[in-house]
Amino acid sequence: xxxxxxxxxxxxxxxxxxxxxxxxxxxxxxxxxxxxxxxxxxxxxxxxxxxxxxxxxxxxxxxxxxxxxxxxxxxxxxxxxxxxxxxxxxxxxxxxxxxxxxxxxxxxxxxxxxxxxxxxxxxxxxxxxxxxxxxxxxxxxxxxxxxxxxxxxxxxxxxxxxxxxxxxxxxxxxxxxxxxxxxxxxxxxxxxxxxxxxxxxxxxxxxxxxxxx
Numbered sequence: 001x002x003x004x005x006x007x008x009x010x011x012x013x014x015x016x017x018x019x020x021x022x023x024x025x026x027x028x029x030x031x032x033x034x035x036x037x038x039x040x041x042x043x044x045x046x047x048x049x050x051x052x053x054x055x056x057x058x059x060x061x062x063x064x065x066x067x068x069x070x071x072x073x074x075x076x077x078x079x080x081x082x083x084x085x086x087x088x089x090x091x092x093x094x095x096x097x098x099x100x101x102x103x104x105x106x107x108x109x110x111x112x113x114x115x116x117x118x119x120x121x122x123x124x125x126x127x128x129x130x131x132x133x134x135x136x137x138x139x140x141x142x143x144x145x146x147x148x149x150x151x152x153x154x155x156x157x158x159x160x161x162x163x164x165x166x167x168x169x170x171x172x173x174x175x176x177x178x179x180x181x182x183x184x185x186x187x188x189x190x191x192x193x194x195x196x197x198x199x200x201x202x203x204x205x206x207x208x209x210x211x212x213x
Contacts (some may be wrong), residue, residue, distance in 0.1 A: 014123035014179040014198040015039060015107045018094055021121055021175060021202050027089030030113065032075055033096035051088070053080060064180030075106050081116040087115045095198075097165070098153045107169035111205050119204045120171060123179070127156035133194075148197065159193045162201065171203035 019042060022029075031040050034052030036059050043050050044066050052067040053075055054060040060072040073080045077201035091110050097103035110120065125148050132148055135141060143151035157165065166173055178196035180188050188195050 001209065012179055012181060014200050015094060017177045017179055017200045018092060018121050018123055019043075021177065021200065022090055022092075028115070030045065030084075030085070030088040030091045030110075031067070032091060032110070033099075034063045034070065035059050035076040037066035037070075039092070039094060041066035041148065051084070051086070055184075062102075069094055076100050076102065078089075079109075081110050081113045084113050087113050089115050089118045089191045091118070091120045095110055095123055095125070097122055098125055098155050103155060104165050107143075107166065107171065111149065111170065114205065119174070119202055121164070121200065121202050123198050123200045124157050125153070125198050126159065126193070128158040130194050130196055143173045155198075159199055160194070162199050166201060166203050167206070170206050173201050173203045175202040205208050 018039075022043075024046070027049075029040075029043050029050045030049045031037075031043070031052045034040050034050075034054050035056075038050060040050040040052055040063060050067045052060070052063045053073055054063055054070060055072070056076045057072050060070045062081040063070045071080065071084070074207055075081070078180065091114055093107075097106070100106055107122075114120070127148060129148055132141075141149070143149050145151065163173060178188050178192040178202045179198045179200060180195055183195055192194070193201070
């Protein structure tokens with residue numbers, strides 16, 4: 001996750017919304033794609049016990065300052081979740097799922113280490129944001145170093161397809177919020193599919209693995 005101090009400081013950023021949706025009760029947190037551990041640091045300050053998973057070895061080493069334990073691994077391959085050997089109250093995927101070829105499979109497999117009553121929180125970029133739409137109308141679709149058109153994104157989601165992905169992985173969305181900067185809240189709430197920069201979803205296991213095949 002490409003956390004930075006600005007995104008964690010803004011109350012309307014996806015990262016701040018994720019923190020708000022976790023509540024205030026301390027628990028066992030799994031931060032998937034923890035990067036250098038900025039989010040983990042905030043969670044630890046709140047009394048949580050945080051385990052991180054990070055594919056980049058240099059970032060994983062930096063994250064060790066804030067996490068009880070960091071696993072240097074790629075969640076897309078192997079049995080990372082099965083091998084953790086512990087269960088969590090919350091699993092977070094902050095700006096992670098869009099980087100995976102098969103995010104549904106990763107979401108489905110993470111349930112093995114989720115405690116009863118636990119939940120997942122994910123932030124997912126909105127490819128249907130009005131800025132991207134205007135660019136397409138003008139014939140522009142140019143990858144960038146970060147943001148909605150981050151060149152490392154391999155999957156793109158609208159609000160509808162993000163909800164479908166979560167459902168296909170065997171989860172039920174129980175809360176959703178929308179992030180956007182410098183935009184009146186009334187517009188964001190009325191037309192999130194157009195104005196949201198990211199969707200922040202809180203989901204619990206539905207008890208049905210719809211795409212087990």
